[in-house]
Amino acid sequence: xxxxxxxxxxxxxxxxxxxxxxxxxxxxxxxxxxxxxxxxxxxxxxxxxxxxxxxxxxxxxxxxxxxxxxxxxxxxxxxxxxxxxxxxxxxxxxxxxxxxxxxxxxxxxxxxxxxxxxxxxxxxxxxxxxxxxxxxxxxxxxxxxxxxxxxxxxxxxxxxxxxxxxxxxxxxxxxxxxxxxxxxxxxxxxxxxxxxxxxxxxxxxxxxxxxxxxxxxxxxxxxxxxxxxxxxxxxx
Amino acid sequence: xxxxxxxxxxxxxxxxxxxxxxxxxxxxxxxxxxxxxxxxxxxxxxxxxxxxxxxxxxxxxxxxxxxxxxxxxxxxxxxxxxxxxxxxxxxxxxxxxxxxxxxxxxxxxxxxxxxxxxxxxxxxxxxxxxxxxxxxxxxxxxxxxxxxxxxxxxxxxxxxxxxxxxxxxxxxxxxxxxxxxxxxxxxxxxxxxxxxxxxxxxxxxxxxxxxxxxxxxxxxxxxxxx
Amino acid sequence: xxxxxxxxxxxxxxxxxxxxxxxxxxxxxxxxxxxxxxxxxxxxxxxxxxxxxxxxxxxxxxxxxxxxxxxxxxxxxxxxxxxxxxxxxxxxxxxxxxxxxxxxxxxxxxxxxxxxxxxxxxxxxxxxxxxxxxxxxxxxxxxxxxxxxxxxxxxxxxxxxxxxxxxxxxxxxxxxxxxxxxxxxxxxxxxxxxxxxxxxxxxxxxxxxxxxxxxxxxxxxxxxxxxxxxxxxxxxxxxx
Numbered sequence: 001x002x003x004x005x006x007x008x009x010x011x012x013x014x015x016x017x018x019x020x021x022x023x024x025x026x027x028x029x030x031x032x033x034x035x036x037x038x039x040x041x042x043x044x045x046x047x048x049x050x051x052x053x054x055x056x057x058x059x060x061x062x063x064x065x066x067x068x069x070x071x072x073x074x075x076x077x078x079x080x081x082x083x084x085x086x087x088x089x090x091x092x093x094x095x096x097x098x099x100x101x102x103x104x105x106x107x108x109x110x111x112x113x114x115x116x117x118x119x120x121x122x123x124x125x126x127x128x129x130x131x132x133x134x135x136x137x138x139x140x141x142x143x144x145x146x147x148x149x150x151x152x153x154x155x156x157x158x159x160x161x162x163x164x165x166x167x168x169x170x171x172x173x174x175x176x177x178x179x180x181x182x183x184x185x186x187x188x189x190x191x192x193x194x195x196x197x198x199x200x201x202x203x204x205x206x207x208x209x210x211x212x213x214x215x216x217x218x219x220x221x222x223x224x225x226x227x228x229x230x231x232x233x234x235x236x
Numbered sequence: 237x238x239x240x241x242x243x244x245x246x247x248x249x250x251x252x253x254x255x256x257x258x259x260x261x262x263x264x265x266x267x268x269x270x271x272x273x274x275x276x277x278x279x280x281x282x283x284x285x286x287x288x289x290x291x292x293x294x295x296x297x298x299x300x301x302x303x304x305x306x307x308x309x310x311x312x313x314x315x316x317x318x319x320x321x322x323x324x325x326x327x328x329x330x331x332x333x334x335x336x337x338x339x340x341x342x343x344x345x346x347x348x349x350x351x352x353x354x355x356x357x358x359x360x361x362x363x364x365x366x367x368x369x370x371x372x373x374x375x376x377x378x379x380x381x382x383x384x385x386x387x388x389x390x391x392x393x394x395x396x397x398x399x400x401x402x403x404x405x406x407x408x409x410x411x412x413x414x415x416x417x418x419x420x421x422x423x424x425x426x427x428x429x430x431x432x433x434x435x436x437x438x439x440x441x442x443x444x445x446x447x448x449x450x451x452x453x454x455x456x457x458x459x460x461x462x
Numbered sequence: 463x464x465x466x467x468x469x470x471x472x473x474x475x476x477x478x479x480x481x482x483x484x485x486x487x488x489x490x491x492x493x494x495x496x497x498x499x500x501x502x503x504x505x506x507x508x509x510x511x512x513x514x515x516x517x518x519x520x521x522x523x524x525x526x527x528x529x530x531x532x533x534x535x536x537x538x539x540x541x542x543x544x545x546x547x548x549x550x551x552x553x554x555x556x557x558x559x560x561x562x563x564x565x566x567x568x569x570x571x572x573x574x575x576x577x578x579x580x581x582x583x584x585x586x587x588x589x590x591x592x593x594x595x596x597x598x599x600x601x602x603x604x605x606x607x608x609x610x611x612x613x614x615x616x617x618x619x620x621x622x623x624x625x626x627x628x629x630x631x632x633x634x635x636x637x638x639x640x641x642x643x644x645x646x647x648x649x650x651x652x653x654x655x656x657x658x659x660x661x662x663x664x665x666x667x668x669x670x671x672x673x674x675x676x677x678x679x680x681x682x683x684x685x686x687x688x689x690x691x692x693x694x695x696x697x698x699x700x701x702x
Contacts, residue, residue: 069457124408131404135395138479145391148454149405152387155450156409159443163412166439167419245568253556312556316604321552321611324516325569326538460520 005211012208016201023194023201031194040104045195047097049202050090051119057087057206058122058157061129065150068143074221075214077143080150082213084129086206091123114165121160125153239334242327246335250309251342260305261346268301268351272358281359290361291421295414297351298378302344303403306385309336310393323459333386333455341382348374365425373424373437377417380444384409387451390458416440468527469494469650470515470619475524477507477514484510485521486674492619497641497651499665501658503699507674508654509549512623515652516546528619542570545617547625551608555597559588559607562596563614570615582610586636602633609640620644620651626660638663658695662688670698 027045034041064080067073098116099109110116132146254260272293279289313319322332352374356363363370388405392398420436423429470492477485484507492498502508513519515526517533517540526533533540553562560579567575583589586606591599596607605625612620620641626634641651641664655661661668662682668691669679678698680686686694 069454121408121411128405128408131401132391132395135401137394140479141394144457144460145394148457149388149391151454152384152409152447152450155446156412159412159446163415163439166435167415242569245565249554249557249561249565252561253554257556312554315555316553317548317550318552318554320518320548320550321566322569323518324541324544324546324548324552325566326541326571327569328538 009208009211012204012211016204016208019197019201019204023198026194026197031190032188034191037105040101043097043101043104045198046202047094047101048195049199050097051094051115052199053202053206054087054091054094054119054122055157056203057083057090058126058154060210061087061150062154065147065154068147069151072140072143074139074143075218077139077146078214078217078221079210080146081130081133082210082217084126084133084150086209086213088123088126088130090202090206091119091126094119095123112164112168114161114168117164118157118161122157125156129153239328239331242331243334243338246322246332247338247342250312250336250339254339254343260308261343264301264304264343264347265350267304268297268347269354271297271300272351272355276358286359286361287426290355290359291418291425293355293359294352294374294421295377295417297355298344298348298374299381299407299410299414301347301351302340302378302381302385303406305340305343305347306382306389306406307399307402309340309386310389311398314393319459329456329459330452332459333390333452336390337382337386340386341379344378344382345375348378363425365427366430369424369430369433370421373417373420373433373440376437376440376444377413377420380413380417380440380447381410383444383447383451384413387447387455387458390455394458413440413443416443468492469496469529470652471527472515473525473527475511475514475521475526477510477519478522479510484674485514488524488671488674488676490669490676492650492652494650495645495648497645497653497664497666499653499655499661499668500671501655501661501668501695502671506671508671509623511671512621512652512654516544516621517541542615543618545612545615545620547608547612547620547622549623551604551611553596553604553607553611556595558593558595559583559610560592562607563611566611567614572615575614578614579610582613585640586610601628602630605629606633606636609637613640613644618649620649622651622653622655624655624657625653626655626657634660658688658692662691668695670695672699 023045027042031042031045033039060083061080064076064083068076068080095116098119102111102113102116103109129146129149132149133142135142135145275289275293275296279285310319313322319332323329355361385402385406388409389398389402392401392405395401416436416439420433420440423433423436468491470490472488472490475485475488476483488511490498500508500511510519514521517526517537528540528543531540554565557565560583563579563582564575567579572578580589580592583592586609588603588607588610591603596604599607605628609625622641625637629637638660645651645664651664653661653665665682667679667681670677678694680691680694682691
């Protein structure tokens with residue numbers, strides 16, 4: 001078991017490092033500079049990758065939350081927590097890169113563009129989820145409560161997206177032409193390849209971080225148990 | 237059927253208690269009036285801006301004062317560990333949830349009946365919209381707020397700092413409902429095309445039903461445990 | 463007075479809370495009309511044991527059988543048969559004794575609530591206070607009302623979690639009188655207690671729960687007096 005997981009770790013690591021350099025090369029050197037927007041457009045490769053991972057991480061939280069409700073399991077509880085923590089980081093990066101993108105292309109730091117706004121709300125839900133996990137009590141209790149909140153949060157995200165998109169189109173229809181090309185309308189093939197590769201790289205990064213985080217958390221748990229055992233032995 | 241009867245018994249216990257003391261409702265009314273007061277300093281009520289902020293204010297005072305009541309609703313059950321008493325009674329745990337939703341909904345509605353007219357008066361707002369549609373939107377929106385709020389209040393009551401935790405958990409989840417409610421209210425108050433308001437109303441109704449079902453089934457998990 | 467047959471049976475009940483094994487393979491039988499006392503040192507898992515039995519906590523493994531019926535999660539029918547007097551009173555401070563009883567009576571689907579509640583309030587001596595919110599009540603008065611609450615549903619099994627703690631002599635006497643009266647009616651009673659005097663006075667059988675295990679059980683026959691029981695307990699606990 002530990003041998004297999006060791007191999008997976010190595011595999012992830014040795015895929016991650018070269019593909020990261022390759023991604024950087026693709027993004028900054030190989031792919032053409034966009035004519036209208038210029039160099040700032042490059043941020044878009046990381047922005048989309050991080051946004052994808054931010055939502056993926058939340059789906060993973062939801063998945064482990066459901067499993068945890070069906071049968072409480074320490075490993076699932078840890079996995080959900082780590083996924084949420086990584087999710088917060090990627091959501092933050094998405095928001096920041098989105099703001100820089102917005103400043104350079106629309107000359108505004110913030111716009112209530114549905115995807116960006118949903119990401120902001122997602123960030124708040126993540127943070128709330130982590131607050132629930134910080135409650136006092138036995139881990140089973142917290143696992144159950146946080147799982148319940150994770151599920152409710154998961155249900156909420158698509159509704160938020162729908163509501164915000166509706167709100168925007170009903171009031172002031174989308175005026176930013178560039179806003180639409182994020183989904184890849186008339187994108188050059190080199191750009192598309194670069195985009196897909198950077199999404200791949202960031203997903204591998206997520207998987208790598210996830211495994212490391214879970215490992216560290218398990219170690220922490222082992223240390224805590226050993227400590228408790230030592231204390232109870234000293235006391236008796 | 238017995239779920240509903242039990243739920244009403246629990247709701248009536250809270251409501252009759254509230255009728256006697258009038259403490260929570262009184263606090264909530266005063267608080268929402270204070271929020272209106274603070275906002276009238278922030279946005280000059282004599283200004284033309286009033287029209288633009290009124291729909292948002294209706295919901296702001298509802299949520300701010302509602303959170304006060306929601307905090308109380310499960311903390312009061314932790315005195316003398318009454319919640320354990322309820323759990324050891326021969327009732328479905330979901331009836332506790334339904335009962336609390338019912339009681340909270342009625343309390344918040346009563347507060348709205350007082351505070352929304354106060355808002356209109358203090359901001360010198362002439363109501364010209366369709367009153368029935370306005371009431372429908374307010375009721376559907378408030379119901380959704382209470383559904384999620386009661387559920388999260390029960391969840392947060394497990395924490396030591398539940399008063400602080402509740403808004404942090406609740407507000408992000410309320411965001412789609414609030415967008416719909418504020419937009420719907422604005423359309424009705426400005427006498428625009430009602431069919432737009434109806435589509436917002438549909439979104440709110442879908443939100444209400446979805447979360448009512450989800451919370452109803454998940455509530456059992458919150459009640460379980462030591 | 464004694465009937466044959468099991469009222470309540472626990473089979474190999476195990477509970478793990480967090481990383482700790484709180485109850486290890488606890489098996490126990492409570493006969494009809496019998497009074498069984500569970501005693502043991504602090505932290506032996508008595509409260510967890512009780513919560514599992516009442517159905518507030520789900521045991522990790524093992525079965526709870528009441529009158530030949532396995533307890534399912536949240537079974538209303540079983541909960542109606544059990545009267546649970548907990549550590550806390552489960553009463554609402556803002557309500558009057560009468561309102562408290564009526565509220566629980568409705569939840570337990572008791573018939574003739576008014577009549578029964580009035581009678582019970584007289585029985586526990588709170589009749590004159592029935593219109594006063596119980597916020598101002600002393601611990602003894604609270605406990606009396608809590609007992610009235612438990613008796614209201616006329617349960618077949620009474621579960622008492624340290625019922626004598628914090629009561630004065632008069633209240634203890636009242637409580638014992640009520641318990642004895644229930645015993646003659648054929649109610650099965652399970653008591654958790656630290657109070658050896660009361661246990662000796664009330665129980666038919668005593669069992670020791672130590673470090674999550676049932677270690678020893680004795681029948682309290684007439685030749686076992688209080689000092690003898692205490693010796694037996696000290697010995698049983700010291701062994702482990």
